[in-house]
Amino acid sequence: MIAFRLTAFAAAVLLAWPGRVSGQAGALLLDSGIAAYQELDLAAATGFLQRALSASGDAGLTADQRASALSYLGAAAYLQGSADSAEAAYRRLVVMDPRYALDELLFPPEMTALFARVKRETKVVHVTVPPVVRFEAGEPAYEPHLVASSFHRIVVTIDARDGTAVRRLFEGLIGDSLDLEWDGLTTQGDAVEAGRYQLRVESQGPAREPLRVVRVPLDVSVVLPDTLPHPEPPSDSVLLPERAGRGPGLEALVGGLAAGVGIIVLPSLVASDAQLSGTRIVVGSSVAIAGVFGFLRNRPGAPISANVEHNQAVRESWQVEVDRAADENRRRLARPRLVVEAGEPSTIGLGAP
Amino acid sequence: MVNSTPWGRLVIDGELIGNTPQLAVDLAPGVHTIRVERDGYEPFEQQIRIQSRDTVRLTSITLGPTP
Numbered sequence: 571m572i573a574f575r576l577t578a579f580a581a582a583v584l585l586a587w588p589g590r591v592s593g594q595a596g597a598l599l600l601d602s603g604i605a606a607y608q609e610l611d612l613a614a615a616t617g618f619l620q621r622a623l624s625a626s627g628d629a630g631l632t633a634d635q636r637a638s639a640l641s642y643l644g645a646a647a648y649l650q651g652s653a654d655s656a657e658a659a660y661r662r663l664v665v666m667d668p669r670y671a672l673d674e675l676l677f678p679p680e681m682t683a684l685f686a687r688v689k690r691e692t693k694v695v696h697v698t699v700p701p702v703v704r705f706e707a708g709e710p711a712y713e714p715h716l717v718a719s720s721f722h723r724i725v726v727t728i729d730a731r732d733g734t735a736v737r738r739l740f741e742g743l744i745g746d747s748l749d750l751e752w753d754g755l756t757t758q759g760d761a762v763e764a765g766r767y768q769l770r771v772e773s774q775g776p777a778r779e780p781l782r783v784v785r786v787p788l789d790v791s792v793v794l795p796d797t798l799p800h801p802e803p804p805s806d807s808v809l810l811p812e813r814a815g816r817g818p819g820l821e822a823l824v825g826g827l828a829a830g831v832g833i834i835v836l837p838s839l840v841a842s843d844a845q846l847s848g849t850r851i852v853v854g855s856s857v858a859i860a861g862v863f864g865f866l867r868n869r870p871g872a873p874i875s876a877n878v879e880h881n882q883a884v885r886e887s888w889q890v891e892v893d894r895a896a897d898e899n900r901r902r903l904a905r906p907r908l909v910v911e912a913g914e915p916s917t918i919g920l921g922a923p
Numbered sequence: 924m925v926n927s928t929p930w931g932r933l934v935i936d937g938e939l940i941g942n943t944p945q946l947a948v949d950l951a952p953g954v955h956t957i958r959v960e961r962d963g964y965e966p967f968e969q970q971i972r973i974q975s976r977d978t979v980r981l982t983s984i985t986l987g988p989t990p
Contacts, residue, residue, distance in 0.1 A: 608983075609926070609980070610924045610926050610944055649944060649946055675929040675930075677930065678930040678942035678943065678944075679942065680942065
């Protein structure tokens, strides 16, 4: 009793103090509300708890403290015979935390039973998403985690800013919890464009009527990927000459003619008694003709088939590399990297309990 | 008014009244035995004397676990 009076006094002083309330105000009001409840001063408890719940900013309650405040607020209303107010407090608690369970040590079975009924009737989903996710479009890397208050039907979509569904992620029944995946693609299979979207989870009633909607704003930015450079075409140093030059043909012609003439004429020049024989003429002519054949075979501009084949293989190999780079670039551009930043979820009741 | 931590069954003069907390239990003037019990916990028991139109608060009852 003394402890309750002290906390109530401290809370009263704090609330009467002009100007800003301190960061402890919400917690102090909560303590006072719980103490008043334990003393069964239910009107005071209700007042303290309601003020604790309305404290905001630095003075606001943490999520656990809010849950505690709503638990006691519901209990105080129940003891005062106000079932509707008790249900309303418990419903706020379920919407805030669909997994919450009243402390069975503190609250008697009639209260925990009422809370369980409210939880069963309140169709709501709590959505948890990572604050920032970076992933390549097409990779199912965005993973919302859903927790439901009770078994019911839900529809989960990624919506554009104007509310149109860009992609439907799930439609069906949720029991306890559900893990979903989004790959950053639209229904058509394209990567989403940069912009603001929302993850929308609609809880539905038995006739598929919308009961409650949870929205999580998503800020999507697109990082275009680096593309591969096309390989340089094969340089002249790699390619071989495809046509014969002047050198080899002329060398064969000149050499052959000179040798032929030499064979025929040279003996007569160096030996005065040497006779011009038919044999020398035939040999000399043969050598000269061989030179002509050599010239014709290696005449300037004649294609060199071995080099042509070699160069063709080099060019085909380069073209394969060019095509491969082009394919990879197309693939990369179709699957940009996405950065998805999530905002604070908000829950909207649609006239449902 | 009777409250306890944790909640327990309120028995007055051997009659089960209900679970704590209990806001209003009408009792005739005289001596009464108040007992709060719960499985796994040591029961609380106290005798009180009340007179006509008295309001008695027993709200700081703490049940300790059974050793």
